[in-house]
Amino acid sequence: MVRLDLETLLVINGIVVVLSGLTFVINTAMRRSDVPGRIWSVSFIGGMLAALCYGIWAVNPDAEWILIIGNAAYGLVTGAIWSGARVFNGRNHSRPRARGSGSARSCCSPWWRSSAVWLASSACAGVCVAT
Numbered sequence: 001m002v003r004l005d006l007e008t009l010l011v012i013n014g015i016v017v018v019l020s021g022l023t024f025v026i027n028t029a030m031r032r033s034d035v036p037g038r039i040w041s042v043s044f045i046g047g048m049l050a051a052l053c054y055g056i057w058a059v060n061p062d063a064e065w066i067l068i069i070g071n072a073a074y075g076l077v078t079g080a081i082w083s084g085a086r087v088f089n090g091r092n093h094s095r096p097r098a099r100g101s102g103s104a105r106s107c108c109s110p111w112w113r114s115s116a117v118w119l120a121s122s123a124c125a126g127v128c129v130a131t
Contacts, residue, residue, distance in 0.1 A: 004086065006058050007058045007059060010051075010054055010055045010058040011055060013051060013054075013055075014051040014052060014054075014055045017047050017048055018048050018051065018052075019050040020044070021044035021045065021047055021048045022043065022048075024040065024044050025044055025045065027040045027042070028041045029041075036084045036085075036086050036087045036088040037084075039080050039083050039084035039087060040081065040084040042076070042080045043076075043077045043080035043081045043084060046073045046074070046076040046080060047073070047074075047077050048075040049069070049070070049073040049125065050070045050071075050073040050074045050077065052070075052071050053066045053070030053082065054067075054070050061062070
């Protein structure tokens with residue numbers, strides 16, 4: 001029976017993610033440049049960054065700071081996939097509605113602020129999970 005270690009699995013995972021991401025990003029850049037494709041390209045780039053960070057962590061477990069970057073990138077992936085799906089399905093991407101407190105609603109009113117909220121919340125999640 002073949003046993004695979006963590007480093008091998010993460011390297012193979014990283015290769016698959018990078019090849020898939022590069023294929024999608026190049027396809028979006030060359031053939032069609034629509035808004036959902038660009039948002040999903042950001043998601044694939046974040047996925048490639050997360051896979052790279054987790055691969056570095058598997059090789060060097062003492063580099064805990066790399067988990068912060070990887071977890072933040074993974075949070076960005078989730079937000080970008082969600083936003084791309086909303087745009088693809090015809091939802092207005094310029095003014096998302098937040099169903100939270102008043103501060104969250106005021107923070108997320110324009111689209112660019114919601115991107116900043118993704119990054120900030122992803123960074124906070126990465127710090128919390130890594131510590």
